[in-house]
Amino acid sequence: MSNSPAAIIDEQARADLEQIEIGLLTEGIYKHYGFDFRDYSLPSLRRRIWKRVYAEGLSTVSGLIEKVLHDPQSMERLLLDLSINTTAMFRDPTFYLSFRQKIVPLLRTYPFVRIWHAGCSTGEEVYSMAILLQEEGLYDRCRIYATDINEAVLQKAKSGIFPLSTMQENTSNYITAGGTGTFSDYYTARYDYAIFRPSLRENVVFAQHNLVTDASFNHFNVIFCRNVLIYFNNALQDRVQQLFLQSMEMFGILGLGKKESIKFTTVADDYETVDAEERLYRRVR
Amino acid sequence: MGARARRDSNGGTGSSELPPGIRSWTDGRVLKEAARDYQLVAIGCSMGGMAALQTIFQTLPKDFPLPITVVQHRYRTSNEGLPQFLRRHSKLNVVDTTDKEWIKPGTVYLAPANYHLLVERGELSLSVDEAVAYSRPSIDVMFESAADAYGSGVIGVVLTGANSDGARGAERIKKRGGFVVAQDPATAESPAMPQAAIDATRVDRILPLERIGPFLVELCRGSEFHG
Numbered sequence: 001m002s003n004s005p006a007a008i009i010d011e012q013a014r015a016d017l018e019q020i021e022i023g024l025l026t027e028g029i030y031k032h033y034g035f036d037f038r039d040y041s042l043p044s045l046r047r048r049i050w051k052r053v054y055a056e057g058l059s060t061v062s063g064l065i066e067k068v069l070h071d072p073q074s075m076e077r078l079l080l081d082l083s084i085n086t087t088a089m090f091r092d093p094t095f096y097l098s099f100r101q102k103i104v105p106l107l108r109t110y111p112f113v114r115i116w117h118a119g120c121s122t123g124e125e126v127y128s129m130a131i132l133l134q135e136e137g138l139y140d141r142c143r144i145y146a147t148d149i150n151e152a153v154l155q156k157a158k159s160g161i162f163p164l165s166t167m168q169e170n171t172s173n174y175i176t177a178g179g180t181g182t183f184s185d186y187y188t189a190r191y192d193y194a195i196f197r198p199s200l201r202e203n204v205v206f207a208q209h210n211l212v213t214d215a216s217f218n219h220f221n222v223i224f225c226r227n228v229l230i231y232f233n234n235a236l237q238d239r240v241q242q243l244f245l246q247s248m249e250m251f252g253i254l255g256l257g258k259k260e261s262i263k264f265t266t267v268a269d270d271y272e273t274v275d276a277e278e279r280l281y282r283r284v285r
Numbered sequence: 286m287g288a289r290a291r292r293d294s295n296g297g298t299g300s301s302e303l304p305p306g307i308r309s310w311t312d313g314r315v316l317k318e319a320a321r322d323y324q325l326v327a328i329g330c331s332m333g334g335m336a337a338l339q340t341i342f343q344t345l346p347k348d349f350p351l352p353i354t355v356v357q358h359r360y361r362t363s364n365e366g367l368p369q370f371l372r373r374h375s376k377l378n379v380v381d382t383t384d385k386e387w388i389k390p391g392t393v394y395l396a397p398a399n400y401h402l403l404v405e406r407g408e409l410s411l412s413v414d415e416a417v418a419y420s421r422p423s424i425d426v427m428f429e430s431a432a433d434a435y436g437s438g439v440i441g442v443v444l445t446g447a448n449s450d451g452a453r454g455a456e457r458i459k460k461r462g463g464f465v466v467a468q469d470p471a472t473a474e475s476p477a478m479p480q481a482a483i484d485a486t487r488v489d490r491i492l493p494l495e496r497i498g499p500f501l502v503e504l505c506r507g508s509e510f511h512g
Contacts, residue, residue: 003487005462007460008437012462015461041405042405043403043405044403044410046433047412047414047430086413086414094364229384230384230385230411230413234385257384258399259381259397259411260384261383261384264385264386
């Protein structure tokens, strides 16, 4: 494990080359497949790419370029690595508690509520919101559009089947989130899985949508995009925030992840803060 | 705990193997390294870390010239408790990091509960990728990204902890020419973590806890943060 000056210079050269390779990979994927990862935040992107490099039995990013451009199935696998965001039901329970206390009363005044859950991944938080809205008696006049870039995770989300092993965490989140019922009433345990009530997805539309390359497709009263923008660089975050603004009704609600902020984006002045800690904002212009 | 730890701990390396400019592993005096321009201090700790961080931060002056990033393993729903605690014991500005926050000198950036903290040039990113070695935040993830962003400008500090998180990251920091300090395992509430770093790479210093803060002040004297 030599860390001599010469070895450190070699290491720097290797890192510079890696950056070139990552640029070539994302450019190639964009031109050939149309998925645009060019403005993803570099450190996470780098980790995820290397995970795939090793999983494919390769040793360089250049090797992965050849592989994914000539083998669509390996592209599918890379796409999963680059786009799956791990989540849990009622992730950050206090967010849901705040939504229940501060946003639900506003929504009660609307005859019909359109909700866009952008980047819904495997759907845990979509089912969470459906449960919350059912308990508040609002679900029947809501329609939730749950979108993700990745078709494979959408299939999972549609199924409403989640590992039973996660139910302990989910139940404790549900309670902290102000759940008014009994969490186990919402699913049936079968072998190692929890199968959620089909009624929870009655008013949910699952659809593929790419935040980076697709346009606005409706106007919404509520938009959730939680822990998705953290994977984007500043320029791309701005673009996606503009897309949300175009898709947002006046006085519509934006809900971000616990550690995401609109403070650093160009839409900061278009929203007022409803709950700073829970990242709930309301469009005011 | 620490079952894998080798017997040659506490700087038992033969002096002939020491790199140029370093007289001994436990020598607290700063030699040539202080002439270097460091950019970032990254601190990792786990079990026993609260008290260790308190000890270090009490000794850092308000005008400490560099930013400091910290991963302390914490429960996934913990909130403002840790930043509040550290604010009480530090003259520095302590924040629970928000995504894409700009890095400023004299500020302590904590990895939020249930997120990885990643360092980019000039700013910080978060991720909810899987836990690494059962940890999110992971010290390895922070160290590795810091080494990628700031190369030889990184000072990594591995403190008390009952696992081996941070060892791989410390290795990466050393590979990129950075500086690594490990808490002397004998002074750690849980010795496994600093020991794992010592076993994984040739750390620059092994120091008792109370000397780490003053050492960092000394080491960073003359460094200026460029962003």
